[in-house]
Amino acid sequence: xxxxxxxxxxxxxxxxxxxxxxxxxxxxxxxxxxxxxxxxxxxxxxxxxxxxxxxxxxxxxxxxxxxxxxxxxxxxxxxxxxxxxxxxxxxxxxxxxxxxxxxxxxxxxxxxxxxxxxxxxxxxxxxxxxxxxxxxxxxxxxxxxxxxxxxxxxxxxxxxxxxxxxxxxxxxxxxxxxxxxxxxxxxxxxxxxxxxxxxxxxxxxxxxxxxxxxxxxxxxxxxxxxxxxxxxxxxxxxxxxxxxxxxxxxxxxxxxxxxxxxxxxxxxxxxxxxxxxxxxxxxxxxxxx
Ligand SMILES: CCCCCCCCC/C=C/C(=O)SCCNC(=O)CCNC(=O)[C@H](O)C(C)(C)COP(=O)(O)OP(=O)(O)OC[C@H]1O[C@@H](n2cnc3c(N)ncnc32)[C@H](O)[C@@H]1OP(=O)(O)O
Numbered sequence: 001x002x003x004x005x006x007x008x009x010x011x012x013x014x015x016x017x018x019x020x021x022x023x024x025x026x027x028x029x030x031x032x033x034x035x036x037x038x039x040x041x042x043x044x045x046x047x048x049x050x051x052x053x054x055x056x057x058x059x060x061x062x063x064x065x066x067x068x069x070x071x072x073x074x075x076x077x078x079x080x081x082x083x084x085x086x087x088x089x090x091x092x093x094x095x096x097x098x099x100x101x102x103x104x105x106x107x108x109x110x111x112x113x114x115x116x117x118x119x120x121x122x123x124x125x126x127x128x129x130x131x132x133x134x135x136x137x138x139x140x141x142x143x144x145x146x147x148x149x150x151x152x153x154x155x156x157x158x159x160x161x162x163x164x165x166x167x168x169x170x171x172x173x174x175x176x177x178x179x180x181x182x183x184x185x186x187x188x189x190x191x192x193x194x195x196x197x198x199x200x201x202x203x204x205x206x207x208x209x210x211x212x213x214x215x216x217x218x219x220x221x222x223x224x225x226x227x228x229x230x231x232x233x234x235x236x237x238x239x240x241x242x243x244x245x246x247x248x249x250x251x252x253x254x255x256x257x258x259x260x261x262x263x264x265x266x267x268x269x270x271x272x273x274x275x276x277x278x279x280x281x282x283x284x285x286x287x288x289x
Pocket of ligand 1: 053054056087089091092093095096097135137138139140161162163167168169170171174238261262265266279283284285286287289
């Protein structure tokens with residue numbers, strides 16, 4: 001197998017304790033908000049989100065993520081781990097500034113990029129794991145639940161909190177959540193906009209394991225990926241597809257409709273107002289700190 005070790009261009013100064021050895025970039029345009037590395041020994045790729053301060057998912061970050069996911073598959077990596085360069089935030093979810101008073105063309109590209117990234121991750125042929133080393137609200141939870149395995153550090157939060165912002169988690173956000181927690185728990189939590197603490201998330205099965213450090217989290221993800229070492233990758237991929245094809249086909253066939261529903265909802269004056277108030281609250285809190 002021809003595994004290429006690569007690190008995309010990234011502000012590594014903000015990634016602590018990372019030792020880089022010989023690397024080379026793939027031909028795709030250099031990335032701003034992600035680091036993508038493949039371990040030569042294990043063949044496992046790590047995608048590190050690196051958009052300070054909170055890794056909010058804007059159009060560019062989502063596009064980079066999708067490119068990395070494609071690269072991992074094309075290069076026949078043994079698996080993929082998603083983590084964050086921040087010590088406290090996995091990702092704050094979608095960048096609210098992409099949806100608040102948005103520009104017409106950009107907001108369409110933004111939502112389309114989110115759909116594409118999710119389909120790539122949810123449908124990835126290789127094993128996927130999330131090392132959740134910080135808060136993972138909304139879009140953060142979406143990324144985590146699209147993976148096959150989740151491990152989280154203590155004292156953070158995860159969940160679909162959209163209703164608290166006055167927006168609605170689309171069906172495909174909910175279906176991935178439903179893969180990992182019982183329906184009753186999911187309905188109650190998502191309607192409440194509940195953010196689970198790490199301990200609560202572990203209790204309901206939203207995360208599989210809890211460890212104390214990022215290094216341990218990465219090691220756990222590696223163990224999960226290594227658990228497939230005696231499994232035929234082709235058989236594994238087709239088997240995984242059987243579990244996930246329904247949601248993937250549903251979104252694929254309804255992409256345009258999903259986009260129009262999204263636009264219709266976020267462009268409502270009441271939704272824009274609620275989002276503005278929520279953003280203002282975040283900014284006030286941030287200034288106080
Ligand atoms: C039917 C279907 C129809 C479809 C209908 C539409 C469906 C949409 C689905 C939506 C999915 C989403 O993901 S919506 C996004 C949901 N996300 C959230 O609610 C998370 C909000 N953020 C937080 O709670 C916190 O920031 C948290 C992640 C815990 C980190 O806390 P910290 O103390 O470390 O950081 P803070 O001081 O709060 O934030 C630092 C700065 O980042 C900004 N910031 C924080 N989160 C941000 C965000 N998501 N987008 C933009 N900016 C954000 C703050 O305003 C600050 O800006 P400055 O003051 O300028 O520095």
